[in-house]
Structure formats: structure tokens, C-alpha cells
Amino acid sequence: MSGAYDVVIGLEVHAQLLTRSKMFCGCSTVFGAPPNTQTCPVCQGMPGTLPVINRRAVEFGIKTSLAIDCIVNADNRFARKHYYYPDMPKNYQITQYEEPLAEHGHLDIEVDGAARRIGIERLHLEEDVGKLIHEGSLETAQSSRVDFNRAGVPLMEIVSKPDIRTSEEAGAYLRRLRAIVVYLGVCDGNMEEGSMRCDANISLKRAGATPLGTKVEVKNMNSFRNVQHALEYEIKRQGRALDAGERIVPETRLWDPDKGQTVSMRSKEFAHDYRFFPEPDLPPLNVEARWIEAVRATLPELPAARRVRFMRAHALTAYDADLLTGSRALADYFEAAVAQCGKPKAVANWILNELLRELPGDDERAVAACAISPGNLAGLITLIEDGTISGKIAKDVFEKMYRSGEDARTIVSREGLTQVADAGALGAVVDGVLAEHAKVALDYKAGKKAALGFLVGQVMKATAGKASPGVVNSLLAEKLSKL
Amino acid sequence: MLTDLTIHELGARFRRGDATPTQAAREYLARIAALDPTVKAYLTVTGDAALARAAEADARFKSGAPLGPLDGVPLGVKDVFCTRGVRTTCGSKILEGFVPPYDATVVARLLGAGAVILGKLNMDEFAMGSSTENSAYFTTRNPWDLSRVPGGSSGGSAAAVAADLAAATLGTDTGGSIRQPAAFCGNVGLKPTYGRVSRFGLVAFASSLDQVGPFAKDVLDAALMLQAIAGHDPLDSTSAAIPVPDYAAELGLGVQGLKVGIPAEYFIEGLDAEVEAAVRAAIETLKGLGAKTESISLPHTEYGLAAYYLIAPAECSSNLARYDGVKYGLRVPGARDLIDMYSRTRGVGFGAEVKRRVMLGTYALSAGYYDAYYGKAQKVRTLVQRDFQKAFERVDVIVAPTTPSVAFKIGEKEDPLSMYLNDVFTIPVNLAGLPGLSVPAGFTKAGLPIGLQVIGKAFDEAMLLRTARAYEAATTWRERKPELAA
Ligand SMILES: [Zn+2]
Numbered sequence: 029m030s031g032a033y034d035v036v037i038g039l040e041v042h043a044q045l046l047t048r049s050k051m052f053c054g055c056s057t058v059f060g061a062p063p064n065t066q067t068c069p070v071c072q073g074m075p076g077t078l079p080v081i082n083r084r085a086v087e088f089g090i091k092t093s094l095a096i097d098c099i100v101n102a103d104n105r106f107a108r109k110h111y112y113y114p115d116m117p118k119n120y121q122i123t124q125y126e127e128p129l130a131e132h133g134h135l136d137i138e139v140d141g142a143a144r145r146i147g148i149e150r151l152h153l154e155e156d157v158g159k160l161i162h163e164g165s166l167e168t169a170q171s172s173r174v175d176f177n178r179a180g181v182p183l184m185e186i187v188s189k190p191d192i193r194t195s196e197e198a199g200a201y202l203r204r205l206r207a208i209v210v211y212l213g214v215c216d217g218n219m220e221e222g223s224m225r226c227d228a229n230i231s232l233k234r235a236g237a238t239p240l241g242t243k244v245e246v247k248n249m250n251s252f253r254n255v256q257h258a259l260e261y262e263i264k265r266q267g268r269a270l271d272a273g274e275r276i277v278p279e280t281r282l283w284d285p286d287k288g289q290t291v292s293m294r295s296k297e298f299a300h301d302y303r304f305f306p307e308p309d310l311p312p313l314n315v316e317a318r319w320i321e322a323v324r325a326t327l328p329e330l331p332a333a334r335r336v337r338f339m340r341a342h343a344l345t346a347y348d349a350d351l352l353t354g355s356r357a358l359a360d361y362f363e364a365a366v367a368q369c370g371k372p373k374a375v376a377n378w379i380l381n382e383l384l385r386e387l388p389g390d391d392e393r394a395v396a397a398c399a400i401s402p403g404n405l406a407g408l409i410t411l412i413e414d415g416t417i418s419g420k421i422a423k424d425v426f427e428k429m430y431r432s433g434e435d436a437r438t439i440v441s442r443e444g445l446t447q448v449a450d451a452g453a454l455g456a457v458v459d460g461v462l463a464e465h466a467k468v469a470l471d472y473k474a475g476k477k478a479a480l481g482f483l484v485g486q487v488m489k490a491t492a493g494k495a496s497p498g499v500v501n502s503l504l505a506e507k508l509s510k511l
Numbered sequence: 512m513l514t515d516l517t518i519h520e521l522g523a524r525f526r527r528g529d530a531t532p533t534q535a536a537r538e539y540l541a542r543i544a545a546l547d548p549t550v551k552a553y554l555t556v557t558g559d560a561a562l563a564r565a566a567e568a569d570a571r572f573k574s575g576a577p578l579g580p581l582d583g584v585p586l587g588v589k590d591v592f593c594t595r596g597v598r599t600t601c602g603s604k605i606l607e608g609f610v611p612p613y614d615a616t617v618v619a620r621l622l623g624a625g626a627v628i629l630g631k632l633n634m635d636e637f638a639m640g641s642s643t644e645n646s647a648y649f650t651t652r653n654p655w656d657l658s659r660v661p662g663g664s665s666g667g668s669a670a671a672v673a674a675d676l677a678a679a680t681l682g683t684d685t686g687g688s689i690r691q692p693a694a695f696c697g698n699v700g701l702k703p704t705y706g707r708v709s710r711f712g713l714v715a716f717a718s719s720l721d722q723v724g725p726f727a728k729d730v731l732d733a734a735l736m737l738q739a740i741a742g743h744d745p746l747d748s749t750s751a752a753i754p755v756p757d758y759a760a761e762l763g764l765g766v767q768g769l770k771v772g773i774p775a776e777y778f779i780e781g782l783d784a785e786v787e788a789a790v791r792a793a794i795e796t797l798k799g800l801g802a803k804t805e806s807i808s809l810p811h812t813e814y815g816l817a818a819y820y821l822i823a824p825a826e827c828s829s830n831l832a833r834y835d836g837v838k839y840g841l842r843v844p845g846a847r848d849l850i851d852m853y854s855r856t857r858g859v860g861f862g863a864e865v866k867r868r869v870m871l872g873t874y875a876l877s878a879g880y881y882d883a884y885y886g887k888a889q890k891v892r893t894l895v896q897r898d899f900q901k902a903f904e905r906v907d908v909i910v911a912p913t914t915p916s917v918a919f920k921i922g923e924k925e926d927p928l929s930m931y932l933n934d935v936f937t938i939p940v941n942l943a944g945l946p947g948l949s950v951p952a953g954f955t956k957a958g959l960p961i962g963l964q965v966i967g968k969a970f971d972e973a974m975l976l977r978t979a980r981a982y983e984a985a986t987t988w989r990e991r992k993p994e995l996a997a
Contacts, residue, residue, distance in 0.1 A: 069613050073833045075606065076593045076615055076712040078747050108829055110876075112853055119832035174837070303876035305885060308718035308826055310748050 033232040033270065035263055036240065037192035038149075041205055043184045043215040044156065044223040045088045050180035051155040052079030052122065057182075059221060063161070063175035071180035073117030078309045081106075085153060085182040088214040089129045090315065090323045092184060093151050095208050095330055098133030100320050104313040106153075109302045115158035115174050123154035123185075125304045129315070135188075135208075136332060137200040138350065146201050147189030156181040184214070190229065195259035199252055202226060203354055206252075207331040210392055211356040217392070219250050226255055231276070232266045241266075242276035246290055249283045258283035261290055334359055342372035351380055357395035364402035369409045378405055382423070386430050399433040400426070408436035420493050421445050449496035451503060454487070457495070458503045461486045462511075472508055480504065513538045514675040515992075518732040521678060522580050525572050532568035532583025535678075536561050536627050539585040543629065543676050546995055551651045552661075552671040554590045556630035557597055561585065564627045571625065580735045580759075582625030587677035589668045590631040591638055592618050592723075593712040601714045602634040602646040602664075605860030606840045615712025616747065617681060617723050617740045624739045629677055632667030636862045637831065638683055638716040640664050641691060641933040642924070645864045650921055653695060654993040655959055659918040662692030662933075665726070669696035672726045674995055679727040679736050683713060685720045686819055687914075687937025690949040693726055694913035694962020697951045697988070699733045699979065700726050702937075704970045705944035706751035708737075709744030717826035718749075720819075720941045729989055730950065730980040734758035737972060753970055761973045766981045767801035769974075772906030776812040777936055783916040789953035789961040790912045793982060797910070800981050805906055809898040814891045815939040820931060821875045821888035822942075827865075828872030834860060867927065896943045903968050908978050912936055913949040913962030936964060946972045950979040951988040960988075 050057055053070035070077040093100050107125035133148035158179035162169035186205065192198050206224060209215035216223050226249055231241035246262055249255045261283075266276055281290040329337075331353045338349040338359075353359045358379065365375045383405070387394045408425060411417045417425065417440055428439050440446060448454060461483060462469050472479040487500045513521060513535045524530040540558050547553050568583030577583070593599050593611035600606045614622070621628065635645035643651045643666025651666045653659040654674040661670040665682030669692030672680055682689045684702035693700025701724045708723040715721060725736030738759065743752040773794060778787060798804055836842035836856030843859050846852035861869070875884035902909060914933055924930045940947040945966055952963035963982065967975040983989060 069611070072838065074593075074611065074613075074839070075599070075601070075609070075714040075833070076611070076710075077613075078711050078749075080746065080748050110829060110832060112832070112835065112850075114835075114837045114849065117833065117838065119835060120829055301878045303829075303873065303878070303881075305825060305829070305876055305881070308749075309715075 032235050033241075033267055034235050034237075035193050036190045036231045036233065037198055037259060038190035038229040039188045039192065039198060039201060040227045040229070041186045041188075041202070042225040043092075043186065043209050043217075045085050045182040045184055045214055046216060047082055047084045047088065047182050049082060049084075051082050051085055051153070051182035052180055055180065059223075061177055063173070063177060066177040067179070071117065072176055079122055079307075081310060081313060082182060086129070086313065086315070087323055088182075088212070089151060089153050089184050090320055091212050091327065092186070092209060092214055093130030093133065094320070094324050094327060095212055096133040096135050096148050096151070096186070096205075098130035098148060098151055100130045100315055101127060102315055102317070103127060104129055104315055106307040106310045106313070107304050108307050109304055111300050111302060113157065114172070115160045115176075115179070117158065117176060117179055121155060121157065122307055122310075124152035127312075128152035135201060135204055137197060137204050138346070139194070139196045139200050141346070144191075144197060146191045146197070149187040149189050151184060151186050154183050154185060155179070156183050195256045195263065198228065198259050199256045202252055202255060204331065207354050207356070211328060211331055219252070222250065225250070228255065228259060228262075230259060230262050230266070232263065232270060242278050244276065244278065245280045247280060247282055247293070254283055254285055257285075257288065258290055261288065265290070331356075331359075338362075342366065342376070344372065344376055348376045348380060352376060355392060355395060357392040361395055361398075361402050365406045365409075368403050368406035369413075371409050371413060374409045374413070375405065378409065378426070382426055399431070400429050404429055404435045411436050411440060415449065415496065416440065416446055418447050418493060418497065420488075421447070445494060447496045448491055448494045449499045451499060454491070454495055454499055454503055457487055457490050458500065458507055461490060462507060469508060469511060473511060480508075514542050516678070517728045518580060518584050518678050518735050521584055522582070525568075525577065525583050528572070531572065532565040532627060533562065535583065536565035536585050536629070539629055539677065546674055547676060549652065549657065549995065550654055550670050550674045550676065551649050552632055552667040552674065552676055553587070553630045554600060554602070554633050554646075554648055554667065555598055557628060560597075561627050561629050564622075568625050568627065578623075578625035579739075581621065581739050583627060584625075584678050585627045585629050586621060587629050587632050587668065587671045587680040588618060588621070589634050589665050589680070589682045591634055591683050591714050592631075592681065593714065594618055594628070594631065597631065599631065599714070600648070601638070602636040602648065603860065603862070603865070604647045604841055605834045605857070606714075609840045611712070613712060616709035616744045618712065620740050621681070626739075632665070632671055632680060634667055635664035635688075636865050637714065637827065638664040638685055638688055638721070639827065639864050639868055641687070641930050642919075642921075643667060643692075644921060645862055647862055652921075653918045654995055655697060656918065656957075658920055659959070660695065660921055662695035662914075662918060664688040666692050668726050669693055669698060669700065672696065672698045672728060673993060675992070679725055679732050681723060681736070681740070682726055683716075683721055683723050684937075684941065684947075685716050685722075685823060686941050687934040689724045689726065690913050690937050690947055690962065690964060691933060693949040694960065694964075695918035697954075697960030697991070697993075698726050698728060699730050699948065699950050699983075700724065701733045701737060701948045701972070701975070702940065702946060703737060703741065703972050704751075704946045705941075706749055707753075707946070707970060707972065708740050709742075709747040709750045711744055711746040715826075715830040717823040718830060719826060720823060722941075730976055730983050731759060731762060733948070734762055734976045737976075741972075751970070756973050758973055758976055761977055762980045764977050765800065766797055766978055769802045769908060769978065770906040771797055771802045771804045771978070772807035772902050772909040773804055774807050774809045774812070774902070774909060774911055776809050777911035781915055781932075782912060785955045786912050786914070786916060786961050790910070790963055793952040793963045794910060796982060796985050797978070800985060802978075807902045807906060807909065809895075809902060809939065811891065811894040811898050812935075812939055815895050815942055816931065816935050818888040818891035818895070819934075819938045819942060820871070821884050822892065824868040824872030825875045825885050825888075826872065828869045828876065831861075831865065831869055836860075864927065892942045895939050899939070899943045899945060899966075908974050909966040910978075911964045911966065913964040917955050917959040917961060940966055945969055946975055948975040948979050950983055952982075952986075953988060954991070
């Protein structure tokens with residue numbers, strides 16, 4: 029690939045709203061219930077049934093719209109989008125089309141220290157479809173069953189403007205958006221379970237040229253990593269094709285994470301005619317200014333503001349503040365630990381270097397389920413700061429805290445991990461090490477300064493890491509000078 | 512015979528203890544058994560359930576605590592309404608075997624008022640038609656002349672009332688499906704304002720036009736039926752949260768001083784001479800009762816039919832998409848794949864008229880044609896609405912013929928377009944969402960009923976009922992009954 033192309037990416041993100049009931053009926057939205065136990069005549073689309081708008085879903089939509097600086101439309105309307113599929117009870121989906129809930133927003137991201145503003149085209153509400161379960165593979169299945177539990181679950185679709193230029197920007201945009209919806213408590217942000225889904229539109233055009241390139245849609249990316257990898261793959265694939273003078277076909281492609289490539293799903297030449305028209309079973313939805321202001325009053329501190337506050341109040345780097353505020357649970361965790369030990373830099377390091385490595389994910393649930401409470405992490409940091417344990421021992425203690433949920437002091441006192449700083453006790457160990465490694469000591473005296481590290485290491489080994497490094501260093505220096 | 516009586520007459524007997532709901536139910540069931548093989552109004556008769564409910568009503572009357580005017584009264588409902596535990600076909604093969612686990616709101620309200628439901632009435636498939644010849648099961652006969660249609664699509668509901676096979680019935684009116692069969696069968700049919708009555712549980716044809724209403728033996732009965740079913744329903748967001756007046760209380764106010772509009776566009780070429788004469792005579796009667804008449808113009812009437820035949824099919828193509836063989840009703844076996852299953856099931860399950868409208872609607876909504884057809888039709892709809900708004904600035908109520916002609920022969924109208932013309936006077940009222948009523952206004956020399964249509968302002972059903980009642984009281988048309996022999 030010659031690198032002479034401008035990349036144009038737009039993202040469509042579907043977020044499942046954390047309402048208790050479905051978009052147009054009273055059924056529960058709890059994930060993982062036995063098939064078809066959370067359905068009623070309305071969400072099964074049975075004859076004569078009618079939809080009733082879930083007010084809470086609209087409220088969540090307004091909340092998100094405000095957080096991404098969208099203009100909430102006073103006049104909203106639902107429409108029908110038609111296509112036949114067995115998991116869609118009515119064979120049309122109720123969604124918003126010409127008059128969406130909100131439009132014209134933006135989201136600020138930062139990639140490699142450079143700030144970028146990504147425009148947001150629209151935010152609209154719609155209902156999810158059910159799920160098909162094939163007996164065996166799709167091709168060979170003798171029968172297929174439908175689970176309508178998910179049918180009618182409220183979704184919010186956020187469509188970006190084609191302002192994204194790189195896969196890194198796409199990743200940053202998605203992480204920011206996810207952080208926002210999770211902060212707002214309107215979506216749990218879980219991509220693996222499908223509560224957040226992302227489709228990407230991507231095209232390449234000659235650098236500086238005005239005509240837009242041919243758009244390819246990529247679907248089926250169920251993690252941030254997938255999105256980034258899929259986009260990187262597509263940018264390369266399309267670039268190579270253009271280099272070779274080939275035409276890009278407008279099509280939908282699926283990301284195959286096992287093969288690490290996108291594969292063609294269907295050609296856009298046969299694009300479906302959805303025959304949109306205004307949903308006659310629902311009157312236009314009027315969102316009054318008063319309602320919008322009432323929702324605005326409930327907005328929490330958003331990630332961008334919190335990030336700035338973390339940098340100012342806790343002297344964190346932009347990078348650290350960004351990571352910590354990427355999840356509301358993580359940021360809350362950080363603040364709770366800092367409140368108890370007063371060491372923001374240390375807390376940040378422990379969270380970002382140790383805790384995130386252990387957690388099964390960095391989402392809200394993983395953080396909430398973590399065995400080390402913020403108070404316990406603060407306790408560990410206090411033990412390090414006051415010299416009770418060494419940093420090396422602390423890592424061990426941290427591991428044990430993570431497995432057992434015990435606090436640091438309990439583990440340290442039970443296992444006798446307290447740092448040895450007594451010059452008398454350590455003096456004997458140092459003497460022993462010098463006697464055993466007399467040649468190394470002589471090397472040091474002869475000017476091989478690196479030998480000192482080896483000697484320190486031997487003392488630490490002999491004390492199972494409990495020796496205070498400072499005391500060991502000064503003892504060694506003193507005894508070596510006397511040799 | 513109890514089956515001769517109106518709801519209010521029957522209720523009076525129950526209260527006096529001269530008759531019991533069980534006696535009434537038994538008489539109606541016996542009459543259905545004797546006459547319905549001839550009339551063919553019922554698709555399903557629920558005799559056991561009716562007798563059980565009648566027995567409950569007996570107990571209420573015995574204890575002196577009846578629920579209201581409908582308590583113990585035997586009624587029928589069009590098979591377009593979902594009835595819990597009772598098969599609901601909508602006159603279509605595609606819903607064969609469908610037994611809803613829920614009641615339509617209007618059915619629940621009738622049952623809540625103590626009514627005894629005798630069964631489900633025949634109709635044109637998915638309420639598409641003007642003759643009940645489009646039922647997938649059989650054609651209902653007009654009790655006044657068995658070789659003629661009862662009108663449609665609520666033909667079963669109209670014929671049942673005319674033949675005394677129910678004290679009153681419920682139908683639906685999307686483009687005239689209550690008023691036209693009421694005119695053909697010689698009873699009172701009322702289409703309320705769009706939003707006045709809940710559509711929940713009514714199998715949808717065209718959502719923005721469908722409305723539920725009663726067929727009754729007289730105007731007071733129509734008022735009692737409307738009273739029972741009207742009012743906001745949280746399950747239907749398009750149902751209006753507007754208070755429901757006491758219709759019966761306002762019935763006797765008369766027409767003295769009322770301004771009655773006569774639309775020039777409803778007295779056109781093609782209007783049957785006998786119908787025109789009867790309607791003009793009815794207008795004279797109203798004048799005689801003290802009403803003032805005024806000529807008005809509804810200039811967009813001629814475009815109403817065309818707009819309707821784009822909007823209604825568009826909505827029907829969408830509403831009927833759910834009948835695909837996947838979840839309930841008919842599934843034709845032997846399909847090669849999913850699309851084949853859809854095609855076979857819908858191919859066999861839907862009749863010609865439904866297919867015609869689904870195709871038309873699909874076309875009207877398709878990407879390149881939306882603006883030219885559906886969009887344009889919506890604009891026309893607005894113009895029709897404005898016509899009525901302007902007229903109602905000057906008049907209290909509008910009267911006109913309900914239909915251009917009287918009941919035609921079964922099989923007579925083979926051309927769908929000539930069939931569509933039947934609804935030319937009723938359709939504009941649906942497009943505007945207004946209430947309309949048909950009241951008997953005479954008979955042709957051949958003895959076929961003629962209907963007078965009364966059109967009112969939105970949510971002013973009381974005015975229609977009052978006008979129709981004044982006219983009814985001044986005439987004797989309702990005393991005539993069709994002669995039927997088992
Ligand atoms: Zn439901």
C-alpha cells in the first residue's frame with residue numbers, strides 16, 4: 029500500500045439500555061433467562077397488539093444525548109423498518125428514522141496526545157430483535173428455534189459522522205462512548221454479551237481528492253480489539269486493492285476474529301428496501317424542554333470532566349487519568365483508595381500496573397467484583413510508604429490479597445513479611461554474604477561497580493526479600509570500604 | 512320473543528324479573544341454530560361460554576346488583592377482535608387455529624359490563640372488502656334478500672343484528688365497514704372518532720384508519736354500546752384521554768336549531784335515484800324537526816378514494832407482514848428454505864383481495880415511489896381533513912347518503928374497482944378521523960334498506976346520536992323486520 033489514501037470511518041454503535049422493561053411492553057430485560065420466558069403478546073407481535081413507549085428508555089436516550097452534546101429534538105417520531113426474518117416478531121422493527129431523538133453532537137477524543145473532535149450525526153431509539161438457535165450449523169440445521177426474550181429490548185443507536193481517520197481513533201472513540209454510557213448508568217457497556225455492538229463504515233480515497241471512496245460496512249466486532257483489528261485489516265485490504273487498480277465493491281463484510289480478516293457477507297447491490305414509514309400505532313413523541321432540563325439536572329460528572337479533575341487534583345499524567353476514567357467503577361475505586369491513603373500517584377500505579385492485569389476485564393462488573401477493596405489497596409500502600417514492607421514483598425502481598433480478599437496487614441503479620449531494617453541483624457547476613465563471595469567483593473574493590481548489585485541481591489535472597497534495601501546498601505558500602 | 516327486543520327493552524325485562532339473561536341467551540342460541548345456516552353470520556358460536564356467563568348475570572339480577580345496561584345482554588363480535596381462549600380467524604385461512612391468550616380491550620370491556628358474548632361474526636378477510644364475499648370461510652347473506660351481500664367488511668355483524676341473531680354487535684370501520692353494512696342491512700352503525708375506542712386486540716388492517724364501533728337495533732342501543740367501549744386505554748397509545756360523556760343522557764335533546772350541512776359532492780352522478788330520494792326526504796324530516804340546513808362543499812371528496820387506496824394498503828402491507836408461518840396460524844409444509852416457507856404460507860393463507868392490497872401497499876412504500884404515492888396520499892388526507900374542518904366552522908353536523916346504492920347481488924361486482932366505489936361516501940370520514948353513523952332512512956321498492964349517514968366533529972359522537980335519534984323517533988323504518996324462515 030502506497031499510503032497515499034485518506035481513510036474515512038464512521039461508526040454505528042448500538043447500546044442496550046438498562047431499563048427494567050422492554051421498549052414497548054412491560055416484559056423484563058434481564059439477560060440469560062430461559063428462552064421465551066420474558067415475552068408477552070406485544071413483544072411477540074401477536075395480532076392486535078400495540079406498542080407503548082417506555083418513558084425510561086426515552087429518558088436514557090435524552091441523558092446520553094446531553095452527554096454527547098446532541099440537540100434533543102422536540103418532535104420525535106417512530107417509524108417502521110421492514111424486512112423478513114424469523115427472529116423479528118412483526119417482520120418490521122420499530123425504530124426512529126426521519127425524526128430521531130437527537131442530532132448534531134460530538135465527542136472529543138485524544139490519540140497520542142493529539143485532541144480530535146468526532147461529530148455525532150444522530151442518536152435514536154429502537155427495539156432489538158430475538159435470537160435464532162439452530163440445531164447444529166446454519167447450513168445443516170434440520171430445525172431452528174426462536175428465543176424472543178431479547179425481542180423488544182430497548183436499544184439506542186449512536187451514529188458518528190465519518191470523521192474518524194484511523195483505527196486508533198475508532199478505538200478511542202468507542203472507549204470514550206462506552207465510558208459515557210456506563211457513567212450515565214444507561215448501558216452496561218458489555219461488548220461480549222452484546223449490550224454494546226458496533227458496525228463500521230469504511231472507505232479510502234486518494235489523498236486530497238474530493239470524490240468519496242466506495243463504502244464497505246464491517247459487522248460482527250464484539251470487542252474494542254476486534255474493532256481496531258478489523259479496521260486495520262480493512263484499511264490495508266482496500267489500500268492494496270486500490271494500488272492494484274481494482275474497484276472496491278460496496279458490500280457488508282464480517283470480521284472473523286479467528287482468521288484475523290474480514291469476509292464478504294452480502295453485496296450492497298441488492299440492498300434491502302426497508303420501506304420506512306411513520307409508525308401509525310404510536311403518536312408523535314413530544315419531548316418538552318422541561319423534560320430535557322429535568323434530565324440534565326441528573327447528569328453525573330462525565331469522564332472528560334473527571335479526567336481533567338484527576339490531572340489537576342491528583343497530579344496524574346493525561347495517560348493515567350484517561351485510563352482511570354475509562355470506567356466509572358475504576359475511577360470510583362481510585363478515588364476511594366486515594367481518600368484513605370492520600371497517595372494518588374501510588375494508587376494509580378497499583379491500579380494500572382497490577383490490578384488491571386489481574387482483573388478479567390476492566391468493565392464495571394469486574395471492578396465491582398474485585399476481591400481487593402479500595403480500602404485494602406490503600407492499606408497496602410500505607411505499609412509500603414511507612415517502610416513496613418518492601419515494594420517487592422508488596423507485590424507478593426497484593427497477589428495474596430487478590431486471591432483471599434484479606435487485608436494487607438493480616439497477610440504481612442501472619443506470614444512475617446515485615447521488612448528487616450535492624451542493622452545488627454542484617455550486619456551478620458552481610459558479613460556472611462561477603463565471606464561467601466569474597467571474589468566478587470574484590471572485583472568491586474577493583475572498580476567493577478556492578479558487583480554491588482549482585483551482593484545486594486544475595487542479601488535479599490538470604491532474607492527472603494525482607495531486608496530493607498536502604499539499610500543493606502549502606503551496610504555493604506560501609507563493610508566493603510573496610511575490606 | 513326476547514330476540515326481537517333492543518338492549519334497553521331487554522334490560523328492562525331483566526330488571527323487572529320478566530325474563531332472565533339465561534332465557535335470552537337460550538332464545539338467541541336457538542335462533543342462531545335455526546337461522547344462521549341460512550344467514551351465515553357466525554364463524555364461531557360460543558354457546559357454552561354464553562350460557563355460563565348468562566347464569567352469572569342471572570345471579571346478579573336476582574341479588575338486585577346488575578352491572579349496567581349491558582348486563583346479561585347477548586351480543587356478538589366481529590372475528591377481527593381477539594378473544595381469550597376462542598379461535599380468532601379474522602376471516603382468513605392464515606390465522607387458522609389461532610387462539611389468542613388475551614382479550615381485545617373492547618371485548619374485555621363488554622365482558623366487564625356483564626355482556627353475554629354469543630360468538631364471533633363473519634367478515635371480509637382482514638377487514639378488506641365491501642361485501643363479506645372476501646371471507647376465506649363463506650359469504651354472509653343479507654337477511655333482507657338472501658341473494659344479496661350484507662355489505663362489508665363487518666357483514667356478519669350487520670346481518671346478525673338485522674336477523675335478530677344478537678341484540679347488538681361490534682364491528683370495525685376502516686373505510687366504511689360499519690356504516691356501509693349497517694345501511695345495507697337496515698340497522699344503526701356507528702364509527703366513533705379515531706382514538707375514541709381502543710384498538711388493542713383488534714387485528715390491524717390500517718392502523719391510522721381502523722376504529723371499533725357498534726351495530727344496534729336502534730340509536731339508544733348504539734349509545735349504550737359506545738358508552739361501554741369508549742375511553743382511553745393505556746394499552747393503545749393512539750386512544751385519546753378525552754372524557755366520555757353520558758351519551759344516553761344527551762339523546763333526547765332533539766335537532767331544534769341545529770345546523771345541518773348538506774355536502775354537494777355527495778349528491779353526484781352514479782347515486783341511486785331511490786337512495787337520493789330517501790336521503791332528501793330524510794333531510795326534509797330533519798328540517799321539519801327544527802333543523803336548519805346549509806349547503807356545504809367538501810371539494811377534495813373525489814380524491815379521497817384514491818388517497819385511501821394508497822394509505823390503507825400501505826399500512827396493511829406492513830401490519831400483515833407478521834403472518835409468515837413462523838409463530839402461529841397456518842404454515843404450509845414442504846418448503847425448501849425460509850423464503851420458500853414464507854411464500855408458500857402467505858400464498859395459500861391470503862386471499863386475492865388481501866394479496867392485491869399487500870402488493871399495492873408494498874409498491875406504494877418502496878423507496879423510489881414513497882413520495883409519489885404514500886407521501887402524496889398523506890397530503891390529500893390533510894386536504895380532506897381541512898375540508899371537514901372548514902365545514903364544521905359553519906355546521907353542527909353533516910348528513911349525506913351512506914352508500915351510493917343499496918345491497919348488491921352476491922357475485923355481482925367482480926371488478927375490484929367497482930367494488931371500491933361503494934365506500935366513496937364513507938372513506939373521507941375515516942381519512943379525517945371523524946365520527947360517522949348510518950341510520951335506516953327507508954327502503955327501495957324492492958324492499959332493500961337505505962342508510963342515512965350523519966357525520967360529526969371529532970369526539971362529538973353525542974351530536975350524531977342525538978341527530979339520528981331525533982330522526983329515528985320521527986320515522987317508523989326500524990319497525991320493519993326481514994322475513995326469515997329456517
Ligand atoms: Zn413483552
